[in-house]
Amino acid sequence: MQLEYFHMIDRIVDLKVDEKTIVVEAQVPKESTIFEGHFPGYPLMPGVLLIESMAQASGWLQLGVFRFERMPILAAVKEAKVRGSVFPGDLMSIEARLTHEGSGYAMTEAKIRVGGKLRANSALTFTLIPFPNADMRGYMAKVAERVGFPQQAVSP
Amino acid sequence: MSSTFDQVATIIAETCDIPRDTITPDSHAIDDLGIDSLDFLDIAFAIDKQFGIKLPLEKWTQEVNDGKATTEQYFVLKNLCARIDELVAAKGASA
Numbered sequence: 132m133q134l135e136y137f138h139m140i141d142r143i144v145d146l147k148v149d150e151k152t153i154v155v156e157a158q159v160p161k162e163s164t165i166f167e168g169h170f171p172g173y174p175l176m177p178g179v180l181l182i183e184s185m186a187q188a189s190g191w192l193q194l195g196v197f198r199f200e201r202m203p204i205l206a207a208v209k210e211a212k213v214r215g216s217v218f219p220g221d222l223m224s225i226e227a228r229l230t231h232e233g234s235g236y237a238m239t240e241a242k243i244r245v246g247g248k249l250r251a252n253s254a255l256t257f258t259l260i261p262f263p264n265a266d267m268r269g270y271m272a273k274v275a276e277r278v279g280f281p282q283q284a285v286s287p
Numbered sequence: 288m289s290s291t292f293d294q295v296a297t298i299i300a301e302t303c304d305i306p307r308d309t310i311t312p313d314s315h316a317i318d319d320l321g322i323d324s325l326d327f328l329d330i331a332f333a334i335d336k337q338f339g340i341k342l343p344l345e346k347w348t349q350e351v352n353d354g355k356a357t358t359e360q361y362f363v364l365k366n367l368c369a370r371i372d373e374l375v376a377a378k379g380a381s382a
């Protein structure tokens with residue numbers, strides 16, 4: 132995880148395109164400037180970054196299901212619950228499930244667990260846009276390689 | 288069984304917190320009811336689920352943007368309901 136670049140996801144553990152589910156891992160760094168302010172003496176992953184992590188896990192799921200033809204953009208956060216704190220050094224296991232494929236939009240449900248315990252969950256809505264330019268498409272392809280996106284999962 | 292319009296009006300009222308009695312078949316979802324594109328996603332989701340269809344929002348938006356259709360054709364509720372009925376009928380015919 133590189134918080135300063137908003138790279139929340141470290142690796143894709145399991146992407147099941149047919150079942151429309153994904154599991155990813157995200158290692159929270161032990162140190163970050165974010166923790167210097169949030170909070171001194173009690174460093175804690177901000178809730179919004181937990182939501183962002185669930186959104187990114189959901190994003191990789193959609194890139195798989197929609198075969199990299201559209202870029203999912205977070206549009207709405209519903210029923211987000213932070214059920215327990217996530218601390219520096221924690222390994223987050225994030226699972227997401229595609230719950231609805233609309234025309235130009237999609238919805239997911241995502242959960243974060245640490246050590247098997249549920250720490251956060253949310254229902255998320257995304258708009259699906261064409262990649263706006265080749266740079267972004269290329270960048271996402273590079274990140275896909277870094278996180279171990281299984282190309283064979285979306286091969287024809 | 289309630290009409291398509293009654294079901295859609297109830298969805299809109301519950302999704303967007305709009306008084307049900309202000310929603311009529313001639314209401315324009317955007318211009319009269321003030322529903323924005325993000326709220327309309329929730330409405331589309333509820334309609335998709337309730338009627339077992341997939342509202343072709345992207346196609347409609349493209350047609351409006353290209354000047355091939357007006358927003359009234361798709362977002363005045365009586366017209367929206369007619370489109371829903373067509374999609375339900377098409378689904379039934381292909382089943």
